[in-house]
Amino acid sequence: MPTTKSIAGVDIPDGPLARAAADQIRAAESELMFHHALRAFLFGALTGARENLAFDADLLYVGMLFHNVGLTMQYRHSRHRFEVDGANAARDFMRQHGVAESAIQEVWVAIALHTTPCIPEYMSPLIALVSAGVQMDVRGSRYDEFTAQQRDEIVLAYPRESGFKKKIIEAYARGMQHRPETTFGTVNADVLDRWDPNYRRLNFCGLVLGCDWPN
Template sequence: MFPVTPAAEAALSVATRFCSPALLNHSIRSYLWGARYAAAHGIAFDDELYYVAALLHDLGLTEPFDSNKLPFEEAGGQLAWVFGVAAGWPAQRAARALEIIVLHMRDDVTPADDPESHLLQVATSWDVSGRRPEEFPPDTRAQILTRYPRLEFGAEFLACFEDQARRKPGSAAAASVNNNVAGRIAANPLEGDPPA
């Protein structure tokens, strides 16, 4: 189900150590939604790279790694670069983890241009705000939510974004708050999906 490599196992350890239970489950769900979406659409991707990026993508929202100046995705991306190099990855591979994390908060990336960034965009926008519900059938939702429940994720995530928006008004998080991310989170079908 998950890649079994030293870097993947270390990414899970890091995310478990620094993320709240709700944020950790969101990170794991982001990997799973993206992997399922890729399988359904025949998108080839680097499984380890995508897993590491998914597990680390929101570390910039956590207190130990929240930057006073950088948007959370840039702070988290820089941390992923450090993580990758420390895990023994070539600098270019570590830079890809940084890029995927930064791009997940930017305009849509096509799977042909960057499959891992595309998958993280699709997965996180589904998990946070319910975008593309037709891509994730009820049985898939129930299976993933049963194993990795939301744990009040919507409220916690919204609070993080509102905090980022107050302190970093030029950030993508601030733009999301200004574009009614609160309403999208509230309307997300996953917020009302109890595990089957």
């Protein structure tokens, strides 16, 4: 039997659920986004190990693989937040593979909240780690809590393309530019604010003062 692939001390899930998820997302996403998901899994798993958190590695893997699938061409006419599209896709996938509904719901929430700051870290380890892994790979959150060897091994296995920072912002923007109203209340508003000169943020105070209530 082949040995499990390990990167930076983290075993890559290789059971039927993990393999099926990887095959589905590899076919749906660009290599840039697929590698981002795999790096995010590794950073999330390392965070969990460092903080002695109990989590299911297979569910973390599925959550990371699906977290950005709502940005792909399949959803270019969706009016949902891209996070909800990804959460729904993960839910449908896991149901097809007989995953328990409680686990499905946890992965759904993890994906749905991964761009909402200051909430996931107070929820279950799985929800917290999906957010933590994504934030580390995208914006270097808690960068110095990982060793240089860990970072180097992960990037060697799943490279960050040249110009990754600008390319991932572009990927976010292209996946959301047809549904700008869905960026309200998350970091996604920053993406379209930088990307689209015609974008105008929704303002919470403006919504309150301009609503139909007479006072």
